[in-house]
């Protein structure tokens with residue numbers, strides 16, 4: 001879990017005694033000495049997370065609670081109902097956590113959420129009564145919240161449970177322990193180690209899993225190859241559709257990214273495994289997915305440029321950083337226009353038809369359970385063969401590259417690596433997890449180098465393109481161009497470094513040790529097939 | 531972490547009022563904030579309804595490991611904690627004298643607090659002593675509430691001279707006018723013609739207002755019971771201005 005500098009405060013949750021209501025619990029609570037009513041009302045409470053549940057995956061709950069005297073954003077530990085930090089926040093949190101104006105919490109949220117937007121995951125309506133447990137100076141030692149909670153599910157409200165929370169103030173823990181004991185003893189409430197929010201999120205996390213773009217399709221080695229590939233392709237079609245809404249709404253840039261990765265993987269699989277299908281069946285799909293990749297590409301490029309602006313700014317001395325603003329403004333304008341086009345693509349008949357026909361095609365391919373599987377090949381055999389062939393190609397292409405080789409050769413190798421990586425990931429469930437993990441890690445190291453080389457090229461091209469679009473007659477344009485020039489210099493320099501680093505990276509990838517890793521995989525697959 | 535000491539050689543000038551109200555505002559913005567009530571009379575502790583007593587007394591602070599952490603109390607307000615006063619603080623000079631490096635003890639104690647807090651407000655007792663020298667060593671800002679009278683300005687002048695003589699460099703001296711009574715000629719005169727050579731006075735001033743005195747019966751920061759009063763507004767402006775000087 002992401003650590004935060006403030007010391008965490010433990011909250012304690014309780015379960016209502018069997019058969020008791022919130023009201024009857026409150027009656028027994030108020031009989032205890034030192035209990036005073038603090039506030040009561042009906043409030044909204046929203047549990048936030050990224051679309052794919054990144055906070056929850058790191059054992060963090062983010063709740064924004066509207067309450068007396070202004071709302072508050074709280075980061076809670078999902079492991080032990082502890083309060084990690086809180087931030088007064090009158091309105092619901094901004095889409096991107098890193099824009100809140102406390103630098104430490106902004107950085108924390110950035111680490112936790114990456115590029116993803118904070119979206120409401122669970123909406124609650126809470127009838128809350130808050131009590132104080134006081135000492136003889138009327139100083140609060142603990143807050144006691146009794147929250148009768150309703151959850152919104154598709155426009156309807158359903159009872160979600162009662163949340164009893166004791167929130168000790170710092171320095172009063174030992175006396176609050178006495179209060180907890182008394183509550184258990186006098187009211188029959190029981191300690192709830194998990195907490196209501198965690199239970200609600202746990203239920204909701206099925207949704208997170210459904211939305212994750214990580215390829216985790218489980219295949220059996222003896223599966224008929226086409227059935228196995230169809231299973232993966234179906235998963236990828238799900239990923240595309242699950243991300244449509246977020247692309248349309250432009251919640252964050254990851255939706256489009258995930259959508260595009262699914263398109264690329266689909267295309268790559270159709271290319272690599274085309275022999276499994278009839279060519280005339282799949283050629284139209286290959287063409288149309290190529291079109292879709294293209295139709296969504298420009299928007300992604302602009303997203304990437306915009307994400308890079310802060311990095312570009314860091315390359316400049318502080319006083320010149322503002323000079324990049326016109327580039328940013330230009331990009332934002334283009335982003336808006338491009339997003340309109342993108343929405344039109346996703347709404348178009350062409351796209352809709354493609355997805356409908358694609359789904360229908362995938363369904364048709366499901367073999368009858370009893371149908372004999374063609375030539376008797378299994379997915380494990382096909383996977384081994386295809387991965388091995390691509391792996392050989394990567395080695396051959398890589399070995400052919402020396403210090404003098406042109407950039408195109410590196411780009412070709414990058415593409416082959418990508419194809420290999422997609423294949424490995426798509427069939428990863430057929431191999432032992434630790435072995436496949438090691439292979440993927442090594443691939444990543446090589447791909448990082450090749451990817452950065454390519455990205456730098458794209459960035460350089462982009463800068464040149466934007467430079468031409470700046471208004472020459474504007475007074476500030478020379479300054480903007482100078483700033484861009486400085487960045488260009490930086491990028492070119494980095495490109496040379498990356499090019500030099502390639503040799504070492506590829507040497508590691510093609511080392512005999514790593515070749516053994518691959519060969520072990522192939523042997524494993526062979527044994528499986530036998 | 532910024533350490534803001536509310537300090538004046540003179541008593542009864544609004545040091546505690548400033549420490550309590552400003553710390554409340556800082557915490558209200560989400561900054562993790564600590565108030566250290568260094569005055570054995572415990573006025574700040576009293577305003578937060580926290581008993582002016584710490585485990586093992588003032589001596590314990592310098593003897594135990596992570597001593598401050600053990601005595602911190604949460605106030606009734608989010609992000610705002612307090613180290614209570616203790617009656618033994620009245621002998622603090624004596625306690626400090628017996629220790630090695632006696633002028634740096636408070637700075638040392640506060641150092642690990644940077645992991646947890648964005649701001650520490652120290653509510654100081656009046657007079658110059660070994661305790662206040664410790665505060666001077668620990669502070670980033672010396673906030674000096676000053677009543678606009680000739681006598682108060684003389685005291686401020688003494689402070690400025692003392693600081694210059696000792697050559698402290700770690701803090702900014704920020705005096706501001708406190709308990710300003712518009713009905714009094716001398717108050718109007720002095721606030722209008724800022725004295726020179728005594729540090730740069732903040733523009734914000736705190737008016738004399740009976741609503742501030744009510745903190746004693748309400749036992750809460752002004753913002754809690756009189757949000758819309760001019761005095762509460764004055765503390766908000768003071769905080770805004772102070773933040774720009776940190």
Ligand SMILES: Nc1ncnc2c1ncn2[C@@H]1O[C@H](COP(=O)(O)OP(=O)(O)OP(=O)(O)O)[C@@H](O)[C@H]1O
Pocket residue numbers: 540541542543544545546547548569573654655656708709710736737738739740742743744745746
């Ligand atoms: N702006 C104000 N208007 C009216 N009364 C005030 C104002 N500020 C403080 N007071 C009152 O004046 C008295 C002294 O204020 P305060 O305790 O803040 O000063 P101090 O400098 O901390 O005093 P000490 O030196 O005793 O610690 C208190 O009774 C307080 O309520």
Ligand SMILES: [Mg+2]
Pocket residue numbers: 545546547569573653654
């Ligand atoms: Mg005082």
